[in-house]
Amino acid sequence: MNKNTHRPSAKALSWTRYWRSGFQNTCFFADEAFSVESDWRAFFSEAATGAKIIDLATGNGALAWIAAGVARDxxxxxxIVGVDFADISPADLAGVDAELLQLVAFVGSTDLAQLPFADAEFDFASSQFGFEYAEESSALMELRRVLxxxxxxxxxxxxxEGVVHEATTQRxxxxxxxxESGQIIPLLEELAKAATSASAPRVAKIQKRISAKVDLISRKFKQLPADDLVFELCREAKVFIAAxxxxxxxxxxxxxxxxxxxxRAYTLRLNAMxxxxxxxxxxxxLCQSADAAGxxxxxxxxxxxxxxxxxxIFKTQASD
Ligand SMILES: C[S@@+](CC[C@H](N)C(=O)[O-])C[C@H]1O[C@@H](n2cnc3c(N)ncnc32)[C@H](O)[C@@H]1O
Structure with missing residues (x-):
């Protein structure tokens, strides 16, 4: 397997930040935990001994781990191979099951439009909120080649029209x-500058302004998911003021x-979604393009x- 060696795009880097920060489950899953595992288990259960599965745009391996669990059980x-164009490293995550890890190979820095695998290497392909991020026709052709x-x-x-899309819009x-309205980042920049040169009353004034904005926003949006930018910025702003x-x-x-x-990374990810x-x-x-691609x-x-x-749910099969 040859890894792509070109420089990662800003988009890929934005996902690398996300996965390296340790989120294990599917990102932005409508900010709710929907149970989709049993349907994936049913799909992976079709794989017989000797089969090879590729999970496309795997992230931190949400599906790859399910497939590995099915194989073990x-x-x-x-x-199982999980590929993603982010520089992923799910093996380094806390609490990884060493036994399952033996069944999965993760290949990061790999675009779905250019898969580093031989022709006809895989029996099954899966993707959860991933395939649709790639360039459709080249990703279809590559998939056809490796299946x-x-x-x-x-x-x-x-x-x-789905709830995940709606949740993304709300985010x-x-x-x-x-x-934009809160101007939190410029205010933090101002505070950082004031901390070096300005008088104590000026610093206190900016701290008060930031605190007031954060309190207002925290009251408005209660119980945000931990990977929501607003949640993260409110928490970080408080730490910053205290520092x-x-x-x-x-x-x-x-x-x-x-x-x-x-x-910037968060905004890029939301736009991509x-x-x-x-x-x-x-x-x-997509169905027509798939049929045209073999x-x-x-x-x-x-x-x-x-x-x-x-x-x-999109299903397809490589032609004989
Ligand atoms: C919404 S996340 C889903 C990740 C994972 N499948 C899951 O269910 O948790 C989308 C993933 O697609 C990946 N991605 C986006 N465009 C890609 C491309 N052209 N080639 C490979 N991966 C891509 C991103 O890096 C990100 O990990």
Whole structure:
């Protein structure tokens, strides 16, 4: 397997930040835990001993771990590969099951449009909120190339009317309120600067302004998920205010720069999620493109969990 050696894009880096920060479960899953595992287990259970599964845009391996669990529980010798264009390292996560890890190979820095695998290497392909982020026609052609004839694929795809999409839109609104109306980052920058040169009353005045904004936003948005930008910025702003006078000013400036980078990465990820979402017409188009790329029996259906549309399920099979 040759890894791509070109420089990672800003998009890929934004996901690397996310996965390296340790989130293990599917990102932005409508800010709720929907139970999708049993359906994935059913799909992976079709794999017999000797089969090879590729999980596309695997992130921290949400699906790859499920596939590995199925293999272990059913005592089948199945190899699983998880690929992603972020520089992932799920093996380094806390609490990793060493036994499952032996069944999975994670390959980061790999675009779905350029897979470093031999022709007809895999029997099954899965993807959970991942395939639709890549360039569609090249990702389809690459998938067709690496799947064996008759190889099956099942993808959960973002739906533009689904609850995950709606949750993403809400996150964008909240982030905008804090960043554009709240001006939190410029205020933190001002505080970092004031800490080096300004008088104590001026520093106290800026601290008070930031505190008031954070309190207002915290009251408005209660119980936010831990990977929500607003949650993170509120927490960090409080830590920051308390750190003034306690840590060197140069460290304060570095912290603001880090937060500004987090904000940029978060915004890129949210935009990518919005763009990835498909409506019914686009799903129809995906089926046609798949059939044109050498797949057969391509079809899709709305996927509901607990009465809500979480996404689309797209299924297809490599032609013989
Ligand atoms: C919403 S996350 C889903 C991750 C994982 N499948 C899960 O269920 O937790 C989308 C993933 O797609 C990856 N991705 C986006 N574009 C990609 C591309 N062109 N090639 C490979 N991976 C890509 C991102 O790095 C990110 O990890």
């Amino acid at each position: 059913s005592h089948r010798d199945i190899a 064996k004839p008759g190889g099956k694929a099942r993808f959960l795809i973002h739906a533009s 964008q609104r909240r982030a905008r309120l804090m960043l 003034v006078g306690q840590v060197p000013a140069i460290e304060l400036s570095a912290r603001v720069r880090h937060l500004a980078e987090e904000v 919005q763009q990835a979402a498909r409506n019914a017409g686009q799903m129809q188009g 797949f057969t029996l391509s079809n899709y259906e709305a996927y509901h969990v607990d009465g809500q549309q979480v996404g689309w």
